[in-house]
Amino acid sequence: MTETELIAFFEDLHQHPELGFEEFRTTGKVRQVLEDAGIPVRTPLKTGLIAYLGSGKPGRTIALRADMDALPVTEETGLPYASQVQGKMHACGHDFHTAMMLAAALELKERETEIGGEVLVIFQPSEEICNGAQQVIETGLLDDVEEFYAGHTYPYLPVGTLGIKDGPVMAAPDAFQIRIRGKGAHAGNPHLGTDPIPVACGLALQAQTIVSRAKDAFEPAVLSITHIEAGNTWNVVPEEAFLEGTLRTMHEDVRTEMHQRLTAMAVAFAQASGCTATVEWTDGSPALENDPGLAACARTVAADLGLTLGKQGNTMGGEDFSEYLRKAPGVFIRVGTGGGVANHHPKFTADPRALKGAAHFFAELAIRRSGFMPEEQAGK
Numbered sequence: 233m234t235e236t237e238l239i240a241f242f243e244d245l246h247q248h249p250e251l252g253f254e255e256f257r258t259t260g261k262v263r264q265v266l267e268d269a270g271i272p273v274r275t276p277l278k279t280g281l282i283a284y285l286g287s288g289k290p291g292r293t294i295a296l297r298a299d300m301d302a303l304p305v306t307e308e309t310g311l312p313y314a315s316q317v318q319g320k321m322h323a324c325g326h327d328f329h330t331a332m333m334l335a336a337a338l339e340l341k342e343r344e345t346e347i348g349g350e351v352l353v354i355f356q357p358s359e360e361i362c363n364g365a366q367q368v369i370e371t372g373l374l375d376d377v378e379e380f381y382a383g384h385t386y387p388y389l390p391v392g393t394l395g396i397k398d399g400p401v402m403a404a405p406d407a408f409q410i411r412i413r414g415k416g417a418h419a420g421n422p423h424l425g426t427d428p429i430p431v432a433c434g435l436a437l438q439a440q441t442i443v444s445r446a447k448d449a450f451e452p453a454v455l456s457i458t459h460i461e462a463g464n465t466w467n468v469v470p471e472e473a474f475l476e477g478t479l480r481t482m483h484e485d486v487r488t489e490m491h492q493r494l495t496a497m498a499v500a501f502a503q504a505s506g507c508t509a510t511v512e513w514t515d516g517s518p519a520l521e522n523d524p525g526l527a528a529c530a531r532t533v534a535a536d537l538g539l540t541l542g543k544q545g546n547t548m549g550g551e552d553f554s555e556y557l558r559k560a561p562g563v564f565i566r567v568g569t570g571g572g573v574a575n576h577h578p579k580f581t582a583d584p585r586a587l588k589g590a591a592h593f594f595a596e597l598a599i600r601r602s603g604f605m606p607e608e609q610a611g612k
């Protein structure tokens with residue numbers, strides 16, 4: 233695939249965004265190119281697929297992962313290849329990831345004799361709602377993978393630059409829902425009921441003290457209450473108040489402690505005013521932590537290929553690539569795609585001129601790691 237063909241492939245995906253588990257067209261396009269190149273694929277799920285490359289030599293099993301899904305966002309970029317689907321947009325650059333790893337797979341096919349063991353290229357469905365990785369893992373097809381690598385568009389670094397950090401890079405994005413139950417009454421006689429609204433308002437403020445007063449200041453954590461609802465008119469004290477939001481943490485012990493604290497606070501706060509509270513948690517993926525030894529290897533490969541290493545900011549966003557890292561170590565790499573507009577924004581863009589260099593980097597990394605690139609040769 234020439235660079236022009238690669239960019240055309242990316243632009244076509246960008247024009248036809250598909251949401252999580254609906255990536256039928258995208259899967260078909262990727263499959264076609266892989267099969268035309270003689271690369272074996274398996275399609276264990278409704279959407280998404282896994283490509284297999286290898287020389288049959290003994291070596292490591294390495295996986296490269298791309299996600300494929302778009303977001304329910306209306307595009308405002310004004311690009312000539314903007315989304316043709318109203319209300320859907322590749323606003324996180326997963327079209328870029330798909331095209332990039334497809335190009336990496338094609339390069340790996342051309343250089344197949346250089347592969348030490350086996351390279352799996354995962355085209356994963358449904359990253360945005362954080363359950364696609366889990367479903368791919370449950371197929372059992374990744375049981376032998378020893379290292380996982382992924383690349384993600386990054387608008388704050390220019391084309392030709394990568395961000396490769398050691399340690400934590402993304403948070404565990406958990407969701408909570410709190411129901412405060414009181415007793416309804418006439419608004420003129422609130423003493424005859426138990427008003428859940430002051431409890432909900434107080435709790436929304438007090439909950440922030442869990443972040444500011446109840447954990448080490450050097451431990452990152454964010455607690456956001458994003459939705460409050462109670463009552464439906466001006467002259468009735470409602471029965472119930474509802475709050476929901478998200479807790480983002482980087483370490484498991486802090487995550488557990490903060491879950492317990494918020495639950496205990498909600499229950500006690502409600503009780504103190506004669507109400508009751510229930511708290512339900514929906515756990516997201518774990519925090520994403522890059523393996524320092526493998527990150528060093530990736531930096532060596534980047535430097536050898538003449539790519540620049542850039543500094544990336546921290547984020548408390550979530551990413552289900554961390555599900556793979558429960559099975560084996562790996563590295564989540566930021567690919568500089570310029571533009572400067574945040575991922576998920578209607579004006580987000582990923583510069584397609586970054587595709588070729590990034591695809592070559594991932595192919596080279598997979599080849600070296602599938603052989604026996606020792607970690608001590610990784611440099612810095």
Ligand code: NI
Pocket residue numbers: 324325326359384575
């Ligand atoms: Ni993303």
